[in-house]
Amino acid sequence: MKKFLIAALVVVALGAIVLVSVRRAGQQKGTKVYVEEAHREDLGQVVKASGEIDPRVKVNISAHVVGKIEKLFVEEGDRIEKGQPFLRLEQQAFIAERDRWAAQLRRAETEVRQSQVSLADTRLKLDRAQKLQAEGILTREQLESSQLAETSAQLHLQDSREAVEQAQANLVKARDDLSKTTIYAPLSGRVVKLNAEEGEVVVSGTMNNAGSVIGIIADLSEILANVDVDETEIVEIRQGQPAIVRVDALRNRTYHGHVVEIGSSGFNKPAQPDVTFFEVEILLDDPSEDLRPGMSLRAEIQTRPPASTLVVPIQAVVQREPAKGQQAEANGAETEQTEEISVVFVVQDGKARQRPVRTGISDETSVEILDGLKAGDRVVTGPYRALRDLRDGEAVKISSPEDEKKDKKNKEDEAKVEVD
Amino acid sequence: MHESGFGRVLGALVAPDKTFRSIAERPTWVVPLILLVVLGLSVGLIMQRRVDQAELIKYQMDRMGVELSKQQMEKIENDAAGGSGVRQSLGLAFGTLVAAAAYFVLAAVFLMILRLAGSEIDFLSSLAVTVHGMLPLGVAALLNIPLALSRSEISPAEVMSGGLLASNLRPLAPEGSPVVASLLGSLDFFAIWAVVLLILGFRRVARISTQTSATIVLVLWGLFVLGKAGIAAVFN
Numbered sequence: 001m002k003k004f005l006i007a008a009l010v011v012v013a014l015g016a017i018v019l020v021s022v023r024r025a026g027q028q029k030g031t032k033v034y035v036e037e038a039h040r041e042d043l044g045q046v047v048k049a050s051g052e053i054d055p056r057v058k059v060n061i062s063a064h065v066v067g068k069i070e071k072l073f074v075e076e077g078d079r080i081e082k083g084q085p086f087l088r089l090e091q092q093a094f095i096a097e098r099d100r101w102a103a104q105l106r107r108a109e110t111e112v113r114q115s116q117v118s119l120a121d122t123r124l125k126l127d128r129a130q131k132l133q134a135e136g137i138l139t140r141e142q143l144e145s146s147q148l149a150e151t152s153a154q155l156h157l158q159d160s161r162e163a164v165e166q167a168q169a170n171l172v173k174a175r176d177d178l179s180k181t182t183i184y185a186p187l188s189g190r191v192v193k194l195n196a197e198e199g200e201v202v203v204s205g206t207m208n209n210a211g212s213v214i215g216i217i218a219d220l221s222e223i224l225a226n227v228d229v230d231e232t233e234i235v236e237i238r239q240g241q242p243a244i245v246r247v248d249a250l251r252n253r254t255y256h257g258h259v260v261e262i263g264s265s266g267f268n269k270p271a272q273p274d275v276t277f278f279e280v281e282i283l284l285d286d287p288s289e290d291l292r293p294g295m296s297l298r299a300e301i302q303t304r305p306p307a308s309t310l311v312v313p314i315q316a317v318v319q320r321e322p323a324k325g326q327q328a329e330a331n332g333a334e335t336e337q338t339e340e341i342s343v344v345f346v347v348q349d350g351k352a353r354q355r356p357v358r359t360g361i362s363d364e365t366s367v368e369i370l371d372g373l374k375a376g377d378r379v380v381t382g383p384y385r386a387l388r389d390l391r392d393g394e395a396v397k398i399s400s401p402e403d404e405k406k407d408k409k410n411k412e413d414e415a416k417v418e419v420d
Numbered sequence: 421m422h423e424s425g426f427g428r429v430l431g432a433l434v435a436p437d438k439t440f441r442s443i444a445e446r447p448t449w450v451v452p453l454i455l456l457v458v459l460g461l462s463v464g465l466i467m468q469r470r471v472d473q474a475e476l477i478k479y480q481m482d483r484m485g486v487e488l489s490k491q492q493m494e495k496i497e498n499d500a501a502g503g504s505g506v507r508q509s510l511g512l513a514f515g516t517l518v519a520a521a522a523y524f525v526l527a528a529v530f531l532m533i534l535r536l537a538g539s540e541i542d543f544l545s546s547l548a549v550t551v552h553g554m555l556p557l558g559v560a561a562l563l564n565i566p567l568a569l570s571r572s573e574i575s576p577a578e579v580m581s582g583g584l585l586a587s588n589l590r591p592l593a594p595e596g597s598p599v600v601a602s603l604l605g606s607l608d609f610f611a612i613w614a615v616v617l618l619i620l621g622f623r624r625v626a627r628i629s630t631q632t633s634a635t636i637v638l639v640l641w642g643l644f645v646l647g648k649a650g651i652a653a654v655f656n
Contacts, residue, residue: 007434013609014559020586021567031572385472 030395034382035347036313038373044306045361047236049280051227053247053295055218056283059187061086062212063202064180065094076194080185080217087214089181089202098174105167112164115157122150189219192293223287225257227299228269228277236303237262243282243301250290257284259301304361311366315387316344316379323354323392344373345380345390347398352380354392425451432552433559436617440549440624447548447625452555457519459561464515466568467579476576526550530622533636539626549625553618560585560610585610602652606645615641 067089074080074087129146132138193216196202203212225245229237237259245255263279282299284291319340342359345352355377360368373379380387380396390396423442429452431439527547534541560583567584568574578584588608593601615637623633 010613014563017585017587017609018563021563021584024584024586 030350030397031352031386031390032383032399033345033347033352033380033386033390033396034400035378035398036316036381038310038312038369038375038377038379040308040375041311041366042306043309043311043361043363043366043368044302045236045304046300046302046363047229047233048298048300049227049229049233050296050298051225051279053291053293053297054224054226055189055192055220055293056222056224056281057187057189058192058216058218058293059189060213061183061186061215061217063089063183063204063214065089065177066201066203067093067181068201069196069198072194072196072198074191074194074215076191076215078191080189080191082185082188084185086183086185086217087196088183091178091181094174094178094181098171098178101167101171101174105164105171108160108163108167111160112157115153115160119150119153119157122146122153126150183214185217187217187219189217192216192218192220218293220287220289220291223284223291224260225255225282225284225297225299227280227282227297227301229280229301231266231276231278233303234262234278234280237280237301238303241301241303243299245282245284245297245299247291248296248298250288250295253288253290255284255288256286257282257299309360309368310373310375311368312344312373312379313381314362314365314367315384316381317342317357317359317367318344318387318390320354320392322356344369345387345392346373347378347380347396350395350397352390352392352394352396428452428552429455429555432555432617432621436620437624439552440621443548443552443621444545444625444627447545449544449548449551452551452558453520453523453547456523456551456554456558456561457516459558459565460519461512461515463561463564463568463583465512466565467574470568470571470574471576471579472573476579523547523551523554529640530618530636533640534622534626534628537628537632537636539628541622541626545625549618549621553621554614556610556613556617559613560587598652598655599649602649603645606648611641 069087070090071088073085080086126146126149129138129143133140133143194214196214202214225243239259239262241259243257243259245257247253247255259280260283261281266276266278268274268276280301282301320343321339322341323343341356343354343356346355347353355372357372358370360370362368378398380390382401386396423446425448428439428443428448431442432452524547527543527550530550531541531543531546534546563585564583571584574584587610588605590601590605593604618637619630619634622628622637623630626633
């Protein structure tokens with residue numbers, strides 16, 4: 001009897017343990033998921049891009065003549081007005097050249113006068129020879145000799161006049177070169193770059209010769225945010241679209257601007273050779289003195305103004321093969337049944353139901369749902385691991401990150417005592 | 421029924437006195453030892469497949485007070501993701517050896533204490549009583565298997581707590597009292613069942629009084645329980 005009682009107690013205890021454990025396991029059944037309701041909110045579309053600050057108008061200062069810098073009138077960062085001297089090159093050689101050509105001109109002019117005298121003399125002699133030959137005093141040969149002398153004097157005069165013109169031209173050029181030894185500011189602005197020091201020799205150059213740029217004067221009253229927009233987003237950009245610009249160095253400032261120019265030819269960056277970018281210029285409406293050319297920035301160009309739309313968290317939309325009976329063209333394109341489509345999982349009666357959706361615009365956290373959901377539908381938003389493996393019809397248990405944390409902590413507290 | 425290996429396994433659970441009398445005459449230990457090892461490893465493997473390995477390692481490191489750097493965390497995740505079959509097989513073999521060795525060690529400890537208490541029991545008899553007495557733990561493992569199989573995910577904390585059965589008093593422990601929780605967790609139905617079987621077994625096989633047998637088994641179990649509570653206190 002006693003043994004039977006013990007056996008019965010053991011059986012009852014085992015039964016109770018099994019029942020409680022099964023019940024607890026039942027409570028644990030179902031993948032834990034986080035849910036959020038689909039809801040309406042103001043959602044606009046922005047294109048994000050990074051770039052740098054650049055003045056809208058800037059001029060590279062280069063020398064037209066080669067020479068050593070004698071005097072720099074400005075320092076980097078100085079404000080300069082249009083017409084103010086920027087720098088002066090050593091002038092002695094240019095003054096000497098000018099004086100040389102001036103003397104050359106005077107000499108040529110004297111030469112002309114001498115030639116004119118010679119021509120007048122040969123003409124007198126020719127007249128006299130013609131009369132004497134008519135009287136039969138001179139031979140024909142002597143007359144011809146006088147004619148040749150007159151022609152030669154004419155040519156000499158012409159040659160002397162051309163020498164004068166040449167000397168005049170050279171003098172003009174020498175004076176021009178001399179005038180170019182002093183460079184003046186072509187616009188009012190700030191010296192944003194100065195590449196040379198006094199005593200250095202500058203070379204004359206063109207726009208293609210970066211080494212010839214002595215300095216840069218920029219008009220900082222009009223500042224551009226030059227950003228590189230990905231080719232997939234450039235089609236959304238239009239002139240006049242508003243933009244918000246944040247300069248990395250000026251963390252607390254936000255600048256507003258609008259698109260003024262959209263690049264028409266793409267380019268690749270060395271770091272991303274497979275991606276084509278287009279340059280977009282945003283003119284800042286409210287530039288400040290703090291801005292410096294070359295500062296890094298991030299811009300958000302608003303390509304669609306905010307409007308009330310049905311949204312879900314962006315991570316709720318996942319790619320899956322269409323469930324049985326669902327149309328593959330949920331994304332608006334005709335696709336094969338085996339191709340993955342955008343879906344969300346809606347929690348209904350403790351189960352996750354796969355719903356194909358058509359998505360619209362998105363921002364960092366939300367995505368617009370054009371079709372497939374209604375406001376109030378509870379969609380699965382995480383955890384990532386659960387959402388990744390979730391299947392249509394799978395049992396789920398609604399949780400939240402806070403619940404998970406609490407649960408984990410409780411279990412840890414319990415388990416900490418079980419160190420073997 | 422009490423003569424065959426499998427008969428003794430069942431007999432130890434339902435008719436322990438008769439079974440231990442039989443064991444006293446002819447000790448056997450292979451079948452219960454294999455059952456205990458196989459069932460224990462089966463539960464371990466099933467749970468292992470339902471727990472995030474990287475999370476488990478991080479959890480263990482956390483409990484040991486080891487702070488992992490970002491690189492170490494990434495390495496753990498990569499290693500967990502790329503765990504090879506060979507590595508798992510080696511782990512399984514090692515686990516088998518350790519589990520089997522644990523019973524041999526326990527039997528040796530009992531042998532030593534029983535000899536000190538004046539018994540003339542030999543090692544094989546001590547081992548036979550130990551593995552038959554521990555069979556309730558095999559029952560616990562057997563019940564854990566379907567519970568583990570029914571779960572898609574098991575948390576590292578559940579794995580470290582030893583099982584999914586609601587067979588002890590740990591849920592009654594106040595929050596934030598790991599030592600109390602450890603002590604109440606040791607008051608486990610299957611552990612107590614095993615203690616009772618060991619007392620009965622050694623009384624019959626070692627031919628000692630019930631009081632002596634109970635003292636030896638309870639003292640050893642008490643030390644084990646206190647040891648666990650001590651470790652819980654140290655790691656908190």
